[in-house]
Amino acid sequence: MSEDNKAPSPRTVMRRYSWLAKYDRETINSILDASLLCHVGYVIDGQPYVTPTNFWRMDGHVYWHGSSASRMLRGQAKGIPVCFTVTHLDGLVIARSAFNHNVNFRSLMALGTAEVLGETEKRDALKGFCDRLMTGLWEHARQPTEKQWKVTHVLRMPLNEVSAKVRTGPPIDDENDYEHDSWAGVIPLHTTTGKIEPDPQLRSGIAIPEFVKQFRFSSN
Amino acid sequence: MSEDNKAPSPRTVMRRYSWLAKYDRETINSILDASLLCHVGYVIDGQPYVTPTNFWRMDGHVYWHGSSASRMLRGQAKGIPVCFTVTHLDGLVIARSAFNHNVNFRSLMALGTAEVLGETEKRDALKGFCDRLMTGLWEHARQPTEKQWKVTHVLRMPLNEVSAKVRTGPPIDDENDYEHDSWAGVIPLHTTTGKIEPDPQLRSGIAIPEFVKQFRFSSN
Numbered sequence: 322m323s324e325d326n327k328a329p330s331p332r333t334v335m336r337r338y339s340w341l342a343k344y345d346r347e348t349i350n351s352i353l354d355a356s357l358l359c360h361v362g363y364v365i366d367g368q369p370y371v372t373p374t375n376f377w378r379m380d381g382h383v384y385w386h387g388s389s390a391s392r393m394l395r396g397q398a399k400g401i402p403v404c405f406t407v408t409h410l411d412g413l414v415i416a417r418s419a420f421n422h423n424v425n426f427r428s429l430m431a432l433g434t435a436e437v438l439g440e441t442e443k444r445d446a447l448k449g450f451c452d453r454l455m456t457g458l459w460e461h462a463r464q465p466t467e468k469q470w471k472v473t474h475v476l477r478m479p480l481n482e483v484s485a486k487v488r489t490g491p492p493i494d495d496e497n498d499y500e501h502d503s504w505a506g507v508i509p510l511h512t513t514t515g516k517i518e519p520d521p522q523l524r525s526g527i528a529i530p531e532f533v534k535q536f537r538f539s540s541n
Numbered sequence: 542m543s544e545d546n547k548a549p550s551p552r553t554v555m556r557r558y559s560w561l562a563k564y565d566r567e568t569i570n571s572i573l574d575a576s577l578l579c580h581v582g583y584v585i586d587g588q589p590y591v592t593p594t595n596f597w598r599m600d601g602h603v604y605w606h607g608s609s610a611s612r613m614l615r616g617q618a619k620g621i622p623v624c625f626t627v628t629h630l631d632g633l634v635i636a637r638s639a640f641n642h643n644v645n646f647r648s649l650m651a652l653g654t655a656e657v658l659g660e661t662e663k664r665d666a667l668k669g670f671c672d673r674l675m676t677g678l679w680e681h682a683r684q685p686t687e688k689q690w691k692v693t694h695v696l697r698m699p700l701n702e703v704s705a706k707v708r709t710g711p712p713i714d715d716e717n718d719y720e721h722d723s724w725a726g727v728i729p730l731h732t733t734t735g736k737i738e739p740d741p742q743l744r745s746g747i748a749i750p751e752f753v754k755q756f757r758f759s760s761n
Contacts, residue, residue: 357644358630360580362591369589371582373628373648408593410578412735415753418683419671420693424577428593451639463638463718473640491740498683504747508756509735510577515632520711520725527724533635536728 349485352407352429353378355540357454359385361435362404376405377450378480383431384438384446386475400434405478409540412510416492417503423492425507431483438475446475457532512540569705572627572649573598575760577674579605581655582624596625597670598700603651604658604666606695620654625698629760632730636712637723643712645727647761651703658695666695677752732760 359376362369376385383405412425438446451459465473492505514537517529579596582589596605603625632645658666671679685693712725734757737749 357633358628360582360591360593360626360628362580362582362589362624364584364587364589367584368622368652369582369584369624370652371580371591371624371626371650373580373626373630373646375644402588404582404589404591406580406591406593408578408580410593412738413577413674413756415678416682418685419667419679420685420689422671422678422682424595426593430591432588432590447639451642454633458635458642459639462636462642462723463721465638465640469638469640491738491742499742499744501683502744502747503682504750504753505740505743506749506753507738507740508753508758509738510732510758511735512730512732512760515729515731518632518711518727518729520727522711522719523725524719524722527722529726530724533724533726533728536633538728538730540732 344484348487349429349480349483350378352409352427352485352487353383355409355427356407357538358407359383360406360408361385362406363401363435375450376407377453379446379449379453382477382479384450384475384477386447386450386473400436401476403433403435403478405431405433405435409512410510411489411540413508414488414492415505415508417494417498417501417505421492421494421498423488425488425490425509427485427487429483429485431478431480433478433480433482435476435478438477440470442477443473443475444470446477447473455532455536457530461530461532512538514538564704568707569649569700569703570598572629572647572705572707573603575629575647576627577758578627579603580626580628581605582626583621583655595670596627597673599666599669599673602697602699604670604695604697606667606670606693620656621696623653623655623698625651625653625655629732630730631709631761633728634708634712635725635728637714637718637721637725641712641714641718643708645708645710645729647705647707649703649705651698651700653698653700653702655696655698658697660690662697663693663695664690666697667693675752675756677750681750681752732758734758 357375360371360373362371374385376383408428410426414423414425416422448459577595580591580593582591594605596603628648630646634643636642668679
């Protein structure tokens, strides 16, 4: 799960870490679409900040929203240089030597410039977010008032400069270590949805809507 | 899940977002100790980078390791200004109005300067990491060779400037919206361990060790 400055040879990578740097659009999209959470990095007066936020993917861009826009935009007239990172931690990999312990993961890093959307694009984007999350969610709820729209910001960044890394499978041990009596293997980690919790203030007789019942989230 | 530049009044916070900015050490430690993954932000030539990595907490510091040290250290003689962020996404909060949809989460942001550990401290820290993760993990595996130690870097940052945010519970709707017929509630998200996967290359007759069997991870 490290970022080598100097890329090792493919052979070294396969043997050593069993991860591959992947750049194909399908892998990138699948990592994005399996996640609800990103970490956005930006710089203010030389200090890095990393803010967690929900995001969604549409039309070759990633989108996120929040009042963070105001903080990120401080002193940035022409867009905000950001690093957009998404990570799935998929398992703990226990090897026969301490140096070869590892984790299974899928991660993605996109560099670029984020822009704040205008009024029309903002509204389309948020509607798209709700309906991407759960079909019917946007129509389900009362629409925002003009005052609420005003304090809502949406940022967007094109997915141009993107790298992804994926590690899967069992540990890769040094050849001599395979003779040892140590156990080796993987403890998988999964993120899933739990039992739905209706609002205690819900008026009586209001059933859980189908789109909520049918919502399934699984990180892998 | 947004970072307001100007802190709202406590009353507004309770009503509007139902989150609280929390700074007590107990909350901070509990968020850290329930996570295996952090996102570290740093700056190279004005460009922000956000790298996911495993971490651990010891003695009022957070520690992480990896060859990322070499990249982060480029041009930074006296430590690396970083933002260290940990996030748990605990649920999707569906409200009666679109503006009040939210997420339940626990997040923590620590600002500071990371330092690369020297040889002795590095070895103690990695042993501590393994045994914090699973008691017995360090002794289980073959110890690193001197060559392996050489390419292993550990970074450490004191937990001095830390802020945490926590949102829990049902949606907070505008007063008038409680009369609506819309359903409202929470879809919880959980991260847990799956079925242990022994290495297919495991020699026959090697049982899963007790410390692996007993390992439980739950983000909440």
